[in-house]
Amino acid sequence: MELLGQQIIAGLATGAIYACMALAVVMIYQAIDHLNFAQGEMAMVSTFLCWQMLQWGVPYWPAFVLTVALSFAGGVVIERVVFKPLKDAPVLSHVVVFIALFTILNSAAGFIWDFTIKPFPSPFGTGSFLGTGLLSKHQAGMIGVTLLVLTLLWAFFRFTRTGLAMRAAASNPESAQLAGIRVGWMIALGWGMAAAIGAVAGMLIAPVVFLDPNMMLSILLYGFAGAVLGGLGSPAGAVAGGFAVGVVENLAGTYIPVIGGELKLPIALVLIVAVLVVKPNGLFGRMTVQRV
Amino acid sequence: MAMETSAVRAVPPQPRGAMAADPGLWLGLAVIVALCALPFFVRNFVVFQMTMVLVYALAILGLNLLTGISGQFSLGHGAFYAIGAYTAAILMEHGGVAYFWTLPAAGLICFAAGFLFGLPALRLEGVYLALATFALAVATPQFLKLTPLERWTGGVQGIVINKPDPPFGLRLSQDQWLYFFTLAVALLLYWAARNIVASRSGRALLAIRDNPIAARSMGVDTARYKALAFGVSALYTGVAGALGAIAVQFVAPDSFTFSLSVAFFVGLVVGGVGWLPGALVGAAFAMYVPNVAEHLSKGLSGAVYGVILIALIYLMPAGAGGLVRAIGQRLTSRRTAGSATGGDRA
Numbered sequence: 124m125e126l127l128g129q130q131i132i133a134g135l136a137t138g139a140i141y142a143c144m145a146l147a148v149v150m151i152y153q154a155i156d157h158l159n160f161a162q163g164e165m166a167m168v169s170t171f172l173c174w175q176m177l178q179w180g181v182p183y184w185p186a187f188v189l190t191v192a193l194s195f196a197g198g199v200v201i202e203r204v205v206f207k208p209l210k211d212a213p214v215l216s217h218v219v220v221f222i223a224l225f226t227i228l229n230s231a232a233g234f235i236w237d238f239t240i241k242p243f244p245s246p247f248g249t250g251s252f253l254g255t256g257l258l259s260k261h262q263a264g265m266i267g268v269t270l271l272v273l274t275l276l277w278a279f280f281r282f283t284r285t286g287l288a289m290r291a292a293a294s295n296p297e298s299a300q301l302a303g304i305r306v307g308w309m310i311a312l313g314w315g316m317a318a319a320i321g322a323v324a325g326m327l328i329a330p331v332v333f334l335d336p337n338m339m340l341s342i343l344l345y346g347f348a349g350a351v352l353g354g355l356g357s358p359a360g361a362v363a364g365g366f367a368v369g370v371v372e373n374l375a376g377t378y379i380p381v382i383g384g385e386l387k388l389p390i391a392l393v394l395i396v397a398v399l400v401v402k403p404n405g406l407f408g409r410m411t412v413q414r415v
Numbered sequence: 416m417a418m419e420t421s422a423v424r425a426v427p428p429q430p431r432g433a434m435a436a437d438p439g440l441w442l443g444l445a446v447i448v449a450l451c452a453l454p455f456f457v458r459n460f461v462v463f464q465m466t467m468v469l470v471y472a473l474a475i476l477g478l479n480l481l482t483g484i485s486g487q488f489s490l491g492h493g494a495f496y497a498i499g500a501y502t503a504a505i506l507m508e509h510g511g512v513a514y515f516w517t518l519p520a521a522g523l524i525c526f527a528a529g530f531l532f533g534l535p536a537l538r539l540e541g542v543y544l545a546l547a548t549f550a551l552a553v554a555t556p557q558f559l560k561l562t563p564l565e566r567w568t569g570g571v572q573g574i575v576i577n578k579p580d581p582p583f584g585l586r587l588s589q590d591q592w593l594y595f596f597t598l599a600v601a602l603l604l605y606w607a608a609r610n611i612v613a614s615r616s617g618r619a620l621l622a623i624r625d626n627p628i629a630a631r632s633m634g635v636d637t638a639r640y641k642a643l644a645f646g647v648s649a650l651y652t653g654v655a656g657a658l659g660a661i662a663v664q665f666v667a668p669d670s671f672t673f674s675l676s677v678a679f680f681v682g683l684v685v686g687g688v689g690w691l692p693g694a695l696v697g698a699a700f701a702m703y704v705p706n707v708a709e710h711l712s713k714g715l716s717g718a719v720y721g722v723i724l725i726a727l728i729y730l731m732p733a734g735a736g737g738l739v740r741a742i743g744q745r746l747t748s749r750r751t752a753g754s755a756t757g758g759d760r761a
Binding site: 152156157158160205208209212213214215216218219220222223224225226227229230231233234340341344347348351388389391392395396399400 | 482488490535539542543545546547549550551553554557558673677680681684688714715716717718720721722724725728729732
C-alpha cells in the first residue's frame with residue numbers, strides 16, 4: 124500500500140511536467156483549432172534562451188521573466204509571419220508547416236547550442252520537500268507553478284476584456300469580428316500565450332530531463348495525451364489530464380511487468396487512442412455538435 | 416456526381432476525354448521508359464538510391480490512397496512501413512522464405528494491422544486522427560525494442576539480411592535487379608491503385624472525402640469503407656517497407672522513427688494530395704531534398720529543409736499535382752478556346 128502511495132505521488136510529480144505541456148497544447152488549440160506539433164520545440168528553444176542568459180550571469184528569476192516575455196513575442200511573430208498568410212490553407216498545409224517549424228527549430232538549436240546534454244538549475248533548490256522523502260523540492264515547486272499558471276489563465280479568461288474577446292474569437296470568429304474584435308490579433312495572442320506557457324513548462328522540465336534539442340518529443344506526446352484525456356477545449360481538464368497521465372504511466376510501469384521502463388511511450392499511444400475512442404471529448408471537454 | 420454530369424453536358428465528351436488522357440498517357444510512358452533505361456547509365460549507389468525512391472513512392476502512394484482519396488489523415492505510416500520491413504526480415508532470417516514471397520506476407524499483415532488501427536480511427540476526424548497516428552509513429556521504435564520480441568526482432572541491433580541475386584542468369588548487378596524488381600512491383604501496385612480509385616469503392620471513398628454526411632445518407636457504409644481504406648493504404652506502405660528492407664539489407668528500430676512518417680507525409684503533400692503520380696515526385700523530394708539541404712549547410716540542414724518546405728507550401732499549396740493541373744487547365748482552355756470552361760475534375 125505504501126508503495127502504491129509513493130508511486131502515485133511520484134506520478135503526480137512527473138504528471139506536473141505533462142500538465143504544463145498539456146496546458147500549452149490546449150491554449151493553442153483554443154486559438155487556432157489545431158494541435159501544434161512544433162510546440163515542444165518552441166518550448167525547447169525558450170529553455171535554451173534561458174540557459175544562455177544564465178550562462179551570461181543573469182540571475183535566475185530575471186532570466187525566467189525575460190524568457191517568458193521573449194517567448195511570448197516569438198510566438199506572436201511566428202503566427203504573424205508564418206501562419207497568417209496561410210489562414211485559409213487546408214489542414215494538411217498547416218501540418219506541413221508545423222513539421223517545417225519543428226525541423227527548423229530543432230536543427231537551429233542543435234547548431235547554436237549543439238546536441239550535448241546540459242544540466243539546468245532548479246529555482247527551488249535540491250533536497251526533499253518537507254523532509255518526507257516523497258517529493259523533491261523541485262517537483263513540489265513544479266506542481267505549485269503549474270497550478271499557479273492555471274489559476275492565472277482562468278482569471279484571465281474569466282475576468283478580463285481581452286480574455287473574453289479571445290474566447291469569443293475562438294468560439295465564433297465571424298460574429299466576434301462583427302462585434303469589433305480583431306480576431307487575427309486574438310489568434311496571435313493565443314500563439315504568444317501558448318509559447319509563453321511552453322517556455323515555463325520547458326524551464327520547469329529541464330532540471331528533470333536535462334536540456335538538449337531532442338528533449339521534448341516524447342514529453343509533447345504525453346502532453347497531447349494529457350490534453351486529450353482532459354478534453355482539448357478545457358485548460359483545467361488538460362492539467363488534470365496531465366497529472367492523470369503521469370500517475371497512469373508510473374503505476375503501469377510499476378505493476379505491469381512487461382512495461383517496465385521500455386514501454387512508456389506506447390502507454391501514451393494506448394491512452395490517446397483509448398480516450399479518443401471511448402470519450403472523444405475528454406473527461407472535461409464539452410460535446411461539439413457539427414452543423415450540417 | 417452532379418459535377419460530373421454537368422461537365423459532360425457542357426462539353427462534348429469525346430474530344431475532352433481524349434485530350435485529357437493523351438498527354439498524361441504519353442508522359443507516363445516516357446517516365447516508365449526513362450525509369451527502365453536509367454539504371455544502365457549510372458553507378459550502383461545511384462541505382463540503390465533510385466530503388467529507394469521507388470520504395471518511398473510506393474509508401475506515399477499508399478498514404479495518398481488514404482489521405483487523397485478517402486480524406487483521412489495519417490502521420491503514422493512509418494509504423495506500417497516498419498511492420499512490412501520487419502515481416503520481410505523475420506521471414507527471410509528465421510523462416511528462410513524467398514524474398515519475393517515476403518511481399519504478399521508483408522502486404523497481408525499490414526492490411527490487417529491497418530484495418531485494425533482504422534477501426535478505432537474511424538471515429539476520429541482531422542486533428543484527432545493526426546494525433547492518434549502521431550502517437551503511433553512516435554511509439555513505433557519502442558514497440559520494436561520490446562524484450563519479449565527480441566528473439567524475433569533482434570532488439571536494438573535489428574536484423575541483417577542478404578541482397579538477392581538476379582535470377583535466370585540475367586547479367587545485372589544485384590542493385591540493378593532489385594531496382595527492376597521494385598519497379599515491376601511499383602507499376603503493378605500503381606495500376607491497381609488507379610483501378611481502385613476508378614471503381615465503385617473508389618467513388619464511395621471520394622464521396623466520403625467530399626462530404627461524409629451526404630455519402631452516408633446515400634447509403635455508403637462509411638465505417639467499412641474508411642477502415643478498408645486504412646487497410647489498403649497500410650498494405651501499400653507495408654509492401655514498400657518489405658522492399659525497403661530488402662534494398663537496405665538491414666532493419667533496426669531506429670530506422671523507423673517519427674521522421675520516417677514525416678518524410679512520407681511531406682512527400683504526399685509535395686507530390687500533391689489526391690494525384691497518384693505525385694507519389695513519385697514526393698518520393699524524389701523525400702529522398703533528395705534532405706541531401707541538398709545538407710549540402711547547402713552541414714549544421715543547419717534541418718533548418719534549410721524546413722525553409723524549403725515552407726516555401727513550397729507558399730508557392731505550390733496543392734503540391735506538384737496542383738501545378739500540373741494548373742498547367743493542364745491552361746493548355747486545354749487555350750486549345751478549346753472558349754468552348755469549354757476548363758476541366759473542373761480534380
